[in-house]
Every structure is written in structure tokens, then in C-alpha cells.
Amino acid sequence: MPPASPATPHRVFITGMGMISPMGNDAAAHIAAIRAGSTHFRDIDFFDVSRQRVKTAGVADIPEGNGKISLNSREEKRMDRGTRLLLHATAQAVADARLEKIPSDIPFILGTSAGAMPLGEAYYKAAIDPSGDQRGQLSRVEHYQPQRQAGTVQRALDFQGRTQIISNACASGANAIGHAFHMIRNGRAEIALAGGYDALCQLVFAGFDSLQALAESGIPRPFDAHRDGLALGEGAAMFVLESEENMRARGAVPIVEILGYGMSTDLHHLTQPHPEGNAAVRSMTAACKQAGVQAKEIQYINSHGTGTPLNDVAEAHAISEWAGEDVGKIAVSSTKSAMGHLLGGAGAIESAICLLALRHGHLPASLNIREPDPACRFDLVREPRAASLDTALTNSFGFGGSNASLIFRNAN
Amino acid sequence: MPTEDFPLYIHGQGAVSSAGIGADALHAACAEKREIPASSLERILGEKTISYALRPVDPDALKAAMPKHPRLRRASNVTKFAVTAAHEAIGSERLEKLKNRELNIGIILTFLNGCVNYSNRFFGEVLEDPSFASPILFPETVFNAPASHIATYLDCDGPVYTLIGDSATWFSALTIADDWIADGLVDGCLILCAEEADWLSLEGLRLYSREFIATEGAAAIYVEAKPSDISISRLKGPFPYTDSTGRRAAIAEAFDENGGALLIDGLSSVKRMDKDEAEITSSFSGSRISPAAILGEGMGIRCGFQTIAAIGALRDGAASATILASGSNQHAFSATLTRTSQ
Numbered sequence: 001m002p003p004a005s006p007a008t009p010h011r012v013f014i015t016g017m018g019m020i021s022p023m024g025n026d027a028a029a030h031i032a033a034i035r036a037g038s039t040h041f042r043d044i045d046f047f048d049v050s051r052q053r054v055k056t057a058g059v060a061d062i063p064e065g066n067g068k069i070s071l072n073s074r075e076e077k078r079m080d081r082g083t084r085l086l087l088h089a090t091a092q093a094v095a096d097a098r099l100e101k102i103p104s105d106i107p108f109i110l111g112t113s114a115g116a117m118p119l120g121e122a123y124y125k126a127a128i129d130p131s132g133d134q135r136g137q138l139s140r141v142e143h144y145q146p147q148r149q150a151g152t153v154q155r156a157l158d159f160q161g162r163t164q165i166i167s168n169a170c171a172s173g174a175n176a177i178g179h180a181f182h183m184i185r186n187g188r189a190e191i192a193l194a195g196g197y198d199a200l201c202q203l204v205f206a207g208f209d210s211l212q213a214l215a216e217s218g219i220p221r222p223f224d225a226h227r228d229g230l231a232l233g234e235g236a237a238m239f240v241l242e243s244e245e246n247m248r249a250r251g252a253v254p255i256v257e258i259l260g261y262g263m264s265t266d267l268h269h270l271t272q273p274h275p276e277g278n279a280a281v282r283s284m285t286a287a288c289k290q291a292g293v294q295a296k297e298i299q300y301i302n303s304h305g306t307g308t309p310l311n312d313v314a315e316a317h318a319i320s321e322w323a324g325e326d327v328g329k330i331a332v333s334s335t336k337s338a339m340g341h342l343l344g345g346a347g348a349i350e351s352a353i354c355l356l357a358l359r360h361g362h363l364p365a366s367l368n369i370r371e372p373d374p375a376c377r378f379d380l381v382r383e384p385r386a387a388s389l390d391t392a393l394t395n396s397f398g399f400g401g402s403n404a405s406l407i408f409r410n411a412n
Numbered sequence: 413m414p415t416e417d418f419p420l421y422i423h424g425q426g427a428v429s430s431a432g433i434g435a436d437a438l439h440a441a442c443a444e445k446r447e448i449p450a451s452s453l454e455r456i457l458g459e460k461t462i463s464y465a466l467r468p469v470d471p472d473a474l475k476a477a478m479p480k481h482p483r484l485r486r487a488s489n490v491t492k493f494a495v496t497a498a499h500e501a502i503g504s505e506r507l508e509k510l511k512n513r514e515l516n517i518g519i520i521l522t523f524l525n526g527c528v529n530y531s532n533r534f535f536g537e538v539l540e541d542p543s544f545a546s547p548i549l550f551p552e553t554v555f556n557a558p559a560s561h562i563a564t565y566l567d568c569d570g571p572v573y574t575l576i577g578d579s580a581t582w583f584s585a586l587t588i589a590d591d592w593i594a595d596g597l598v599d600g601c602l603i604l605c606a607e608e609a610d611w612l613s614l615e616g617l618r619l620y621s622r623e624f625i626a627t628e629g630a631a632a633i634y635v636e637a638k639p640s641d642i643s644i645s646r647l648k649g650p651f652p653y654t655d656s657t658g659r660r661a662a663i664a665e666a667f668d669e670n671g672g673a674l675l676i677d678g679l680s681s682v683k684r685m686d687k688d689e690a691e692i693t694s695s696f697s698g699s700r701i702s703p704a705a706i707l708g709e710g711m712g713i714r715c716g717f718q719t720i721a722a723i724g725a726l727r728d729g730a731a732s733a734t735i736l737a738s739g740s741n742q743h744a745f746s747a748t749l750t751r752t753s754q
Contacts, residue, residue, distance in 0.1 A: 051541065051542050051543060052542055053543075112576075113554070113555070115576065120531075121535065123616070124532070124535055124612065125539070127612065127615060128457070128536075128539075130457060130458030130459075132457060132458070132460065134619070137616075137619055138619040138620070141616040141619055142741065145524070145576075145578075145741065146576045146577075147576065147577045147578060147581075147741060147742040148741055150742075151654035151655075151741070151742070152654075154652075154654050155654050155655070160652050160653070160654060160658070161652060162584070162650045162652050162743065163577070163652060163742060163743070164575060164577075164584055164588070165575060165576040165577055166573050166574070166575060166576075167523075167526075167555035167556055167574045167575070167576045168556050168572070168573060168574055169554050169555070169556050175573065179573075179588075182591065182595065183591070186591065186594070186595060188591065202535075202538065203531070203534065203535050203538060203553070206534075206538040206542045206545055206550075207534065207545075207550035207551075207553065208550075209542065209545075210542070210545045210546065210547040210550050211547045211550060211551075212547070263570075263571050264569055264570065264571075265560070265563045265568065265569045265570065265571075265572045266569070267563060267564045267567065267568075267569055270483070270551050270552075270557060270560055270561070271551045279569060282569070398556070399551060399554050399556065399557070399560075400554065400556040400557055400559065400560030401560050401563070401564075402556060402560075402572065
């Protein structure tokens with residue numbers, strides 16, 4: 001493929017998607033959950049939450065068995081929860097794109113915040129055990145590394161392209177998709193696998209609890225005037241991205257075109273956004289500029305919408321500032337209200353939600369709202385509803401001020 | 413596999429290492445092939461005291477050199493190393509331009525272990541009693557906390573990535589910097605790597621070999637497309653692999669015997685761990701520098717230190733230097749740095 005100059009970039013399409021989250025294990029389960037407006041939180045039973053303030057989260061049901069993969073039983077058994085989520089979503093994306101054979105050199109661009117942290121936790125617990133028993137420690141320390149998670153998935157599905165793992169906290173998944181989009185747009189790859197994942201783990205759960213960032217009821221209420229925090233979740237979403245040329249040459253069917261990717265860094269505070277959401281405005285503006293669209297052309301925003309008091313009001317201000325007088329025409333919701341915050345997987349699963357909304361013409365809702373925050377000047381979607389959609393944007397804002405926005409347009 | 417003719421030019425460098433604060437200290441130790449004396453880090457487990465060999469960063473020298481900023485008061489060592497290296501690589505003139513919004517840069521920080529010290533402390537508190545686990549520690553355990561602090565210190569509100577991977581991820585970051593600059597997203601890019609010593613990571617390293625002497629610190633380079641006296645004239649890779657057989661083949665593919673008269677290799681003096689790279693490069697007849705053998709095994713900072721050593725060799729008169737980045741479990745690269753007529 002000839003390198004594209006910035007003046008003549010390649011068009012980039014998504015031709016396959018795979019997903020697993022508390023909503024379910026595939027696209028059909030997700031669109032059913034979106035239409036039903038159902039929430040998906042339950043007790044955590046795979047690490048100790050007995051002394052935590054909050055004991056629930058959005059837990060994914062990971063199917064037993066991994067289909068046809070090239071791993072021996074020992075490797076398969078050794079996979080941690082995060083790797084299993086990633087493998088599930090990647091295999092599904094490849095199948096959805098009808099790739100007969102995955103190109104062996106396909107770039108594998110991933111976003112994750114915690115990687116294989118459960119293995120790190122097991123390593124730590126064994127290391128402080130006074131018995132000094134080191135059996136299994138080398139395996140834990142090796143497979144704790146996110147590049148080994150990626151390598152396991154690559155071996156399972158028989159490909160070996162370059163792996164790049166972006167860890168920009170809660171924006172990681174959106175950054176990974178955006179980065180792969182840029183690679184193809186600028187002629188540095190013809191096709192890529194990109195997305196994000198994170199599994200629930202004790203350290204991160206206890207961390208958010210220590211910050212008192214988790215909703216005590218276990219039910220997050222993004223954009224509610226009396227919201228009191230987020231719920232954590234887990235999952236993965238992966239996508240096959242292709243240049244228009246590559247897609248047409250193999251007769252693939254596009255789901256959406258990716259139009260723009262914007263990123264910015266909020267310097268206000270390590271864990272709090274600028275109250276006016278100024279970095280969020282820059283991120284959305286940059287995505288629109290690259291997409292060649294105006295704010296008024298965006299019909300739906302899947303917001304970052306965590307449900308914490310500071311995030312939602314900053315994002316609401318940012319959307320109002322960015323959209324100007326058209327803000328009331330833009331539908332906005334936070335699907336974290338239904339499945340929780342997937343951290344490194346959030347930007348990816350919320351991109352998948354946008355794709356489903358565009359494909360099925362159905363707006364997902366911000367659930368659990370009793371009284372909308374007065375900062376919400378946009379069309380806050382409180383019940384799922386049918387809509388004719390062409391263009392959607394998703395926001396992901398992370399710890400450390402990492403902001404990313406992606407814009408998708410229906411390809412059908 | 414791709415071989416990229418850049419060129420990308422190095423406009424600044426910075427380092428914090430067991431040789432001292434600053435790139436010059438690292439250069440001098442490597443040029444003199446002066447192995448830094450090892451000390452030890454200890455922990456008590458039950459009735460045993462476990463000792464880990466370490467070439468640490470001098471904490472007093474770091475404290476004296478580290479830039480001051482409110483965000484850095486509670487930051488972890490890994491952040492302190494990285495921001496000190498960043499400060500040196502950016503330099504006061506560019507720092508002023510950044511503050512005045514006259515320069516638009518990107519930041520890419522690469523990690524293998526990340527913020528291991530605070531993670532150790534925080535998870536220890538969680539296991540003890542989660543209701544007393546510190547909300548101040550937790551945000552500092554997040555992989556991108558150091559990059560966030562550096563961005564704030566430099567007033568950089570543009571693109572910032574934290575990349576996770578083995579030591580060769582440093583060169584993966586270089587390919588992203590090249591993309592960002594070519595796309596007009598930024599004027600230049602600051603690339604960093606950092607590691608901090610903690611018994612948790614040192615014990616992990618020792619599981620691979622008890623002969624390893626670990627180290628810590630950070631490396632930084634600032635690159636632009638605008639010419640300077642040193643170019644990264646060629647980048648060969650990545651050569652990805654997912655197992656040990658693949659690793660050997662990847663190193664062989666990355667290694668270019670005719671790449672130049674000076675090889676900056678990744679050998680650490682631990683024969684069993686060096687075996688593949690040592691055998692593949694055994695026919696190389698030019699000069700060699702092995703920063704890991706001099707400074708210690710830095711895990712995620714090995715390739716950054718190799719690059720700083722290469723820049724030093726060029727400043728000392730070498731016309732070019734080739735860096736072989738073998739990674740540990742992900743990918744291999746090689747890069748050629750060339751002295752230009754600037």
C-alpha cells in the first residue's frame with residue numbers, strides 16, 4: 001500500500017467486532033441488553049471483598065472453552081481472566097470480519113490498564129508467604145506482563161504482528177483504536193486488530209474503593225444530580241480495522257467508517273478533570289477536525305459518564321462548550337450505568353456500543369437517573385429508543401488526564 | 413519486516429542511572445567500561461533476610477538534581493527518575509518555549525514494570541486492611557501516572573502515551589514518535605523509559621537468574637525531524653516473537669553485522685541469559701559497549717541506556733553506532749545512530 005500523505009489519507013473502516021462484557025458475550029447479547037435497558041451488576045466472588053465498602057461490580061460470564069485455538073491444555077489452563085477476555089473478543093472480531101486467515105503480520109494494538117494484575121496479586125501473595133515456596137512464581141512473573149497476554153492470544157490464533165500496548169488508564173482502549181486508525185489512515189498498515197480489555201482484580205477494586213469513587217449502592221447513576229460514584233466492570237472489545245482498498249480487495253463488508261480520533265491531556269490534577277472540561281473540549285474538537293464534521297453532525301455521544309460527581313459535570317460542561325447552540329439536539333448517554341466502568345476496556349466496549357447503535361438504529365440509555373444534573377443541556381437519553389443514526393462519537397477520559405475521542409459513521 | 417529509513421534527529425538526551433545523574437555520567441561509565449559497584453537491597457521474610465544485588469541511583473544526587481513541582485512531592489521514585497531525565501533532555505530553552513506555548517510536543521513513556529514500589533505498598537495495605545489502604549498511594553500505582561506528572565511539569569497538553577512492553581518497546585515508541593511528527597501532530601517528541609528498584613521486581617528478576625545485578629533509573633531523548641548533530645538514520649524492526657525459539661530468530665533478523673564499527677549490545681554478563689544474543693553477534697569484529705554489564709540489568713530501561721551510550725560514543729568521535737535491542741519476551745529491533753555534519 002502506498003504511504004498516504006496527510007493530504008490524501010486512506011479511509012479506514014471497521015469490518016469486524018468482538019465483545020464480551022457484563023452485558024453478554026457477543027453483539028446479539030449486547031444489542032438485546034441495550035434495547036431492554038437492563039443493568040448487569042452482581043456480587044464479586046473471585047476475590048475477597050468482605051472488608052470493602054462495596055461488594056458488587058459488572059462481572060463478565062466468560063464462556064468455558066475457547067473454540068479452535070492453537071494452545072496446549074497447559075497454556076490454556078494458565079490463562080488469566082484478562083487474557084481469556086481478550087482472546088474471546090479477538091477471535092470473535094476475526095470471525096465477524098470473515099477473515100479466512102489472519103495476516104501473520106497484522107498489527108495488534110491493545111489498550112489495558114491492569115493487564116494480568118490477578119497474576120501479579122498471586123505472585124505478591126506467594127512472595128510474602130513466610131514459607132518461601134517459590135513454585136509457580138516464575139510463571140506468574142512472566143505471564144503477568146501484558147505483552148505475554150498478547151503473545152498468548154497471538155499464539156492461540158496463529159498470528160505474530162507487532163504488538164503495541166497503550167496504558168493510558170481509562171482511555172487506553174480508545175487510544176488503541178485511534179492509534180490503529182492513524183496507522184492505516186497514514187499508510188503504515190493495511191489492516192490491524194485493535195481494542196481494549198481489563199479484568200476485575202483486587203488491587204484496582206480496593207484502589208477505587210479507597211478513593212471512595214465507587215457508588216455505595218453498587219448502582220452508578222451517571223448524570224444524575226445526586227450521583228455518588230461509579231461501578232467497576234470488566235470485559236473486552238476488539239475490532240478489525242482496514243483501509244478501504246484492503247476491504248474492497250477482499251470483498252469485506254464494512255460496519256462503520258472511522259472518521260476521526262482526537263486526544264489531549266488534562267493537566268489539572270492526577271485524578272480529577274478540569275471543572276470546565278477544557279481538555280475534553282480539545283479532544284472532541286480535534287476528532288471533529290480530523291473527521292471533517294461539525295459538532296451538530298454528531299447525533300449520539302457515548303459519554304465517558306462514570307457517575308462520579310466531578311467527571312460528569314466536567315463532561316457535561318465540555319459537551320455544551322463544544323456543541324454550542326446545537327447541544328440540545330445531541331443525544332448523550334453513559335452505558336457505564338448498565339455494565340460499569342471497564343477501565344482499559346471502556347473505550348473499546350463503548351466504541352462497540354456506538355457501532356451497535358449505528359447498525360441497529362437504537363440509542364442506549366443512561367439508566368438509573370432520578371433527577372438529571374442541571375449541567376446536562378444535551379438530550380440525555382434516559383430510556384432506550386429507536387433513532388435513525390449516521391454519526392456517533394465516544395469519549396474516554398482517564399486518570400492522569402488522558403483524553404480520547406473517536407468518531408464513527410454508519411457505512412451502510 | 414519493516415526497515416525504516418528515518419531520519420529522525422536527536423536534539424536532547426537525559427539519564428538517571430547508577431553511574432550518576434545526567435547523560436554525561438552514563439557516557440563516562442560506558443566509555444571507560446567502568447562497572448558500577450553493586451550494593452544490596454534487603455527484605456525480611458519471616459525469620460530470613462533476603463538480599464538482592466543492586467546498582468541503585470544515588471538518592472541524594474537525585475534529590476539535588478530533580479526539578480521542583482507541586483505534583484512531584486508525593487510522586488514515586490520512577491516518576492522522579494523520569495522527570496529528571498525529561499528535564500535534562502528538554503533543556504531550559506525548550507522548557508521556556510513549552511511554557512509559552514511556542515512548542516508542541518508529544519510524550520511517550522515506556523515501561524516494563526511501572527510503578528512497582530507504590531503498588532507493593534498499596535497492595536500490602538489492602539491485604540492488611542482495605543479500609544486503611546491509602547487513597548494517596550493508589551493513583552500513583554497507575555501505569556500512566558508518571559507520564560501525567562511529566563506532562564504537567566512540561567505544560568504539555570498534547571498527545572501522551574504510556575506504552576507497556578519489554579525493553580525494546582523503547583524503539584516501538586520511536587516509530588510512534590516518527591508517525592506523530594510526520595503527521596504534523598507535534599513538532600517533536602520526548603521518549604522516555606524508567607524503572608525503580610523494589611524487592612518485588614528484583615525478586616522477579618532473580619527468578620530468571622540469581623546472577624543478575626539489577627539497576628534502576630531513566631533515559632530520555634527528545635527527537636524532531638529538524639536536523640541536529642545526531643540522527644537515528646535507520647530503524648530495523650520490529651521483529652516480534654512469542655516464544656524463546658522465535659526470540660533467537662528475531663534477534664538474528666534484527667542484527668546487522670555490517671551496520672557499523674561500533675555495536676551497543678544488550679549483554680548483561682549473565683551467560684545463560686545472554687546466550688542467544690552473544691552467539692548471534694559472535695562474528696562481529698568491531699568495538700562493543702555493553703551498558704547492562706556496566707550499569708546493571710535495567711529490565712525496561714535497557715534500550716534507553718543503550719541509546720544514551722550510543723549518543724555518547726558519537727559525541728566522542730564514532731561516526732556511527734548500531735544498537736541491538738533484543739527485548740526479553742516481545743520483539744527485537746536494531747537502530748543505527750549517525751553523526752551528521754551539523
